[in-house]
Amino acid sequence: MIMKKLLLSVLYFSLPILLFIFLAEWFLTNQLRHSRHGEYSVWNDVFDSRVNSDIVVYGSSRAMVHMDPGIISDSLSLSCYNLGINGHNFWLQYLRHKELLKYNTKPKLIIQSVDVFTLTKRPDLFNSEQFLPYMLKNSEVEKATKSYKGFNYFDYHLPLLRYAGKYKTIGTIFKDLISPVPIDSCRYRGYAPQDQTWNDDLEKARLRFSTFRVDIDTSSVQLFDRFIRECLSNGIDIKIVYTPEYKVGQDFVQNRDEILGIFIKFAHKYNLTFLDYSNDSISFEKKYFYNASHLNRKGSKLFTAKLVSDIKKNNFLGK
């Protein structure tokens, strides 16, 4: 009898909790699925079939801040979307590619921005909050993110659990309810131009290390190879682009040439265009950068115009 009393108490106590779990799961996910903040705006466009572009830009934060889809669209008369993902190398860029193909029409051309970190693998899941509204029972997201330190099995399979401890994200959701972020205010078709002035990131990095060696991850190289093969067999053209990098900072990475060599090899192997802007005049002008590897708004507009002109000039689209 007494045990029955306890079980009944536990049951009554749990009912509001269960109700809360499902309501909160629905509310939080639904709000984030409509968010226009940072990466959410891009993921939402991908999952809601709003990308549907002839040209897509892939890459890390360098792609995100360097290539203006507006200029590309206007100059080439083709629709364009920038899918650059901040802080992530090729593994998560590939996830975006897979989800893009699942929910959108396939692009004609991929402009793949590469850099010294493209073929590395970081241990942590940077900005893990961006996956929250899409990861429940999504095997593609689970496959791409589970090997990182961030989420566990239950986060992918049980409702609400993954939101535990994410009070900042939850706070943002409630803030958005009061004053929503207007569409395209954070990222215009994925592009996030930066109005920052030169900061001391390079000097700080130099104080910590005199030079730096990037560990190339073999599995990332294999994935990059697979990606190219898949795209080509699907009739999607790829241009590999090494966007401008401030010349003074280029010496900081010891094995930069070795990494560039890998991309050149890929270009030769699959007969792809490889455009390297490491020695372009933009790379010598500090005024176009806000740190050694990121262009500011002015620099990115200038660079995108140059890129489009090179694509047109060499009739790369007609290849």
Added chain:
Amino acid sequence: MVIYSTIVDFVIGIFLGKETNPIKRKLLLSISIIGNLGLLVFFKYYNFFLDSFVDAFTFFGYEISTRSLNVILPVGISFYTFQTLSYGIDVYRKQIEPTRDFIAFSAFVTFFPQLVAGPIERASNLLPQFYKHRFFVYNKAIDGLRQILWGLFKKVVIADNAAEYANLIFNNSAEYTGSTLALGVFFFSIQIYCDFSGYSDIAIGTGRLFGFDLMRNFNFPYFSRDIAEFWRRWHISLSTWFRDYLYYPLGGSKGNLLNKVRNTFIIFLVSGFWHGANWTFIIWGALNAIYFLPLLLLKKNRTYLGIVAEGKIFPTFREFTSMGITFLLTLFAWIFFRANSIDHAFSIISEIFSGSFFSPIELPKEFLVAVGLIVLFMMIEWLGRANQYAIAKLGPGWPKGLRWAIYYSIMLAIFLFAGNGQDFIYFQF
């Protein structure tokens, strides 16, 4: 290992019960002690002794080559070894009857809630509970669930959030100024308390849910007015173990001045060494001995036996100052406990005691959320300091709606402010 420990002490207990010859009884006890401590020394201290031995030879200009062991420390070994040891000693002292019930004895050694990190139980308390027919007691089960909830809050919200900053600061100590390092020490002091006492609450609560009463392990130690009171309130099951099986047999606080000093240092150094094979733990133990000794010699070590400011909301200025000084002393000792090496500890101390102590804190502003949660937590602890655990008084006398609202609020706080999952600190010991 646990099976070995269980069988050895079960068999020795039976023989000790039968044997009347004092020499043979001593021999049996020695087998138990050597068998248990041998295991502990081999797994926990072998590499430490080896390295110290090599360092000593190197210091005198001799190079010797040795091979360190790459062994994994079995989980909970420091806890169940002490538990089985205490059984052997109690039987030897004829304080308890040896058990002939192997199942009950095995359950006593391996009782799952407290197997890996205590409380270190005594056979006299836990073993008889396995013989008794237990009835389900509704209020006891509810109390157990409540204690589990509070333990979870302490671990998941307070300890794990404090750990994030403590780890960041201690792991990158060279990059921070004195003020941030001091804050890091504060975060660690909160982390270790909430991590370990949170675990103990979960263990004790789980025990109560199944009808078992485990011993109390923490009694609001950061509200202690001197270091002697702190040690009566911190990791009670270990400190009373050392008191009963080491300090008293050595003579305790009796005897001449030299004996008192020796016994105090032995108990604190061994306590430090129990935590791990590292000189930092030994210094931590020595520091506590230095704090404790003046109180013992001036016979003031039992000044504070009751609850601070009992029945009052606020402490007196004197009580507040005493608590503050005691807390600062423990903070200083925690630096050695947490640091990777003695050099690391001294580099932190020299930075804290420099002009940079007055520089602004160099942490992302989110650390204020962690500080806010800690302040709220300490206030709840203060209000509940007369109880077994802070929210123990949320009993049947309260309206159900209010009680449930508080439980839901705690659960919501766990959901919203859960830190990044961190391993329990005491699992490594």
